[in-house]
Amino acid sequence: MKNITKKSIVFLVLFTSFFSCKDLTELNENPNGVQSDQVNPNLIMPTVLTEAAKLYVNLGYQDIAGVVQHTQKDAWSSGHNDYDWTNQSWSGYYDVLRNNNLLLERATELNFEYHQGVALVMRAFMFGLITDLWGDAPYSSALKGELGGTENITPAFDSQEAIYTGILADLEQANTLLSKPTNEYTGIVNNVDVYFNGNPAAWRRFANSLALRYFMRISTKKSDVAKAGIEKIVSDPTNYPIITTQTQDATMAFPGTSDGTAWPANTVFDASGSNYRRIKMAATLVETLQGINDPRLKIWANKVEIPLVVDATLPAGTDKIVDGKRMLSPDKVGNTVVDTDPEYVGLPTAFSALPSAYNLNPTPGQTSFNPHVSFLNDIYKQATGPLLRARLISAAEVHFILAEAALKGWSAGNAQTHYEAGVKASLNTWTVGSSYDSYIAQEKVAYKGTLAQIMEQKWIASWTTATEAWFDFRRTGLPALTAGPAAKRAVLPLRFYYMQDELNINAANATAALEKLEVTNFSQSDNKNSAWSKPWLLQGTGKPW
Template sequence: MKKLHNKFVIIPLLLACMIFSCKDLTELNENPNGVAPETVNPNLVLPTILTEAGKLYVNLGYQDIAGVVQHTQKDAWSSGHNDYDWGGDQSWNAYYDVLRNNDLLYNRALQTNFEFHQGVSLVMKSFMFGLITDLWGDAPYTNALKGEAGSTADILPSFDSQDKIYAGIIADLEKANTLLSKSKADYEGIVDNVDVIYGGNPAKWRKMANSLMLRYYMRISGKQPDVAKAGIEKIVANAAQYPIFASNADDATMGFAGNSEADSWPANTVTDASGSNYRRIKMCATLVERMQTLKDPRLGIWANKVEVPLVIDPKQPPKTDKIVDGKRILSPDKVGAEPVDTDPEYVGMPPSFSALPSSYNLNPTPGQTSFNPHVSFLNDIYKAAKGPLLRARLISAAEVNFILAEAALKGWAAGAAKDRYEAGVKASMETWTVGDKYAAYIATPGVAFDNTLKQVIEQKWIAGWTAATEAWFDFRRTGLPALKAGPAAKREVLPVRFYYMQDELRINKANAQDAVSKLEVTNYSQADNGNSAWSKPWLLQGTGKPW
């Protein structure tokens, strides 16, 4: 009986094996609830690419890079934001995750002959690889995104030089310009609502491609001026073939749904009920004081007035410290040698001024959970999870006009520098709802055009609010505005790149070390052994910028 029992168990098993051996094992391993990469509709992939790219960009420009370019400072958990203490391990994994999805989008768009999606994919590829090389320097590019191929060269890709990456970006944008040149009715597969930037509008994506080309031509202008000049002049001279942003309606921006932390404006007080992330971001004195000097109406859109102004009154008796009519009245002896700002409206925090920034301006509650009533918080609009002004701003008409103003100042055929500059200022003011104050502002001393690069870059720096990454890249390239590191900063000057992450240095050691060896070690690189935020990549080598 035991033998018969074994026979009846074994025979069905053998039959099952014979049946299933005729089938592809990958077929058996399919997820019935998933979508196979080889059959996925491009419209299912596109929203993830756009939203994740937008979040990455706004998190740079609203968080630590806003600290670098002194738009904001933090009064708690502040060392990365204020002092550039980045720990030497800044990961690009999220950027390559977007690029892997984007590569899938492009391949599926090729297979389905969705030319609109091909064009959009090339624009986003350029945007993301542009960010990677701008932030880190040399990076995997030609052999990136090929890990599934399985060869060592694909799994451990070599790093392309910056000049090759920028050339590839510009070439892809040229291709996108052609792919996106038809009317919307001539494309297949467009689903408007999955395009969270332009709602399926090919003409606007085409303008974005060419506007990004202007960005990257200007980026390489210090190293390859002839290439940059020819590229910018070609675009400007051929408006029909190379349309660019003409107004704020063309801006590449992404709103937020505001339903959860994952799809909300960062550091809001809706998904973060404690409000700590919002509360610790303060206006930086560098930006505040310059905007006050220029009587810039955008300041009131971005910042709250101080809740309790300080008043130092020498007529008060010693040890006076009291609240009167909403003001804190102090006798001079209560202040001593402490730095104070008694501006009755807006007070910014000095950049990297102390290891305990929450103590600034005689804050009565210094510490990680402080609430400083004597420094300007961001405007209450930044407490919200979504809103008309809470957008990831990838590139704008204001930026395009400032690029062309700079090109004109170089003597390139890019229009009149004054006209371009004023158009950039006006576009930014309209974006931030104060366009009605443009006429008065543009006539203000310091704003009225003076034909200098310093002024153009300063206004571009101001206009870069919440998109401060471009301001950092401009500072590295031009040394403008002349930002100075504070006394508590990790180095005496501002950083110029991100660190290659330790995983890359360990796992892809030979290629990563080769990239590190091509960085220019400076007097500020110190113990970082080449892979320093103060080592210069190709883009800055030999330029004498920014320091």
């Protein structure tokens, strides 16, 4: 774990200029000479918030979107489609936590309670991601020696259970620290807070909504704790306010002024367009949305540029473009499986080692341009835009959590009311709220009181935040996703691999953590350190398989 240096502080100052119209160097007389024990918390906060949000959206828009079958890639696809993962690093996550630790310590020294609350929420968010992704991890000893002390490169690993306990305690403390009116806080500079513009009440809602997320996360292993925690929050909205409408969502916009401040895989800073072009809608999501006439599909995907038409009346050998359609005689298709949907076509999950060849693509390979499969909507080519936001937690997620809690029989309100509110919040987020009445009235969407239905809608609503859908799938087995034929294993993965550097440098502690993982029939040659080994959260649950 590295120490904070003068160079790091200078970087923080420079980075904030991308996310704020105010020159943040004004907050310190001599930013180039600032010491870590003198730095103003407002110089640190923007980098903590922006880097955390970027890590989160990169998970949910990239490989984890492949795991939960929101998207697939048609080139360089093995990690995304097939779960061919190795040596996944948590260094970036701990980098954020080191800066956040400095934010918390300086805020505490200066008695900046708002900044303390923000730092506790972000500590919970980042450690939550780490333990969700890897399992046991350095926690209580992870950031020791960061402010001038001896660098600790071999921290002990805390149990996953202990980390969740610590996260919930941090969020409880944050709720208290953030409970005052704005004018009672010292040191707030609105535009360094790129989530909520310096609003303590919004951060308080974020803290309590995250607590709901983590209480539900541990609900299978610690049902009594989860039930009590959720009921406490729901029963006391004055002292435990939560996110209830999409206007309160914890999000971050992308300024789009450089590659580092832009929506990932855009075509503005990637002139070749290859990163955008390789991401396709997954057939699993496309067909689900089509089956329920979901208006979000047109927001997320483009229609196929050239639909396929297989016509038995055509002469043998026919393969030509007519009126914007590719007309094929059956002999030109043979036994190849094709999708002739005239509007939206998704890429099947891990169906082949050469997914770019799907649907008779005339240009298979790494630089393919497949006109017979739906691209993502053109908005995802942009570097910035009103819908291009990192979404850390949403009203839709909160309502689906409470719908599930109510379905369990917990005192969390009415399950149907929360289910419908979750659906409506997601539709509003994606600008199709006017379709709510007709959408919810459909037989396949109208509330039926099943966990499968709640989790399906929650899975849909997690578009671009697919990590939450993955964590829900691990806990519930829903939606009932199956791995494709080219996937590394016959089932979906459960965790990230501990990186090799940690296994080498911190061998004793990492090995002790590995020993606590439960090997499954799918761990195979990976042994303990497998994406298919079960951490504490899943052990003994029978989920997801």
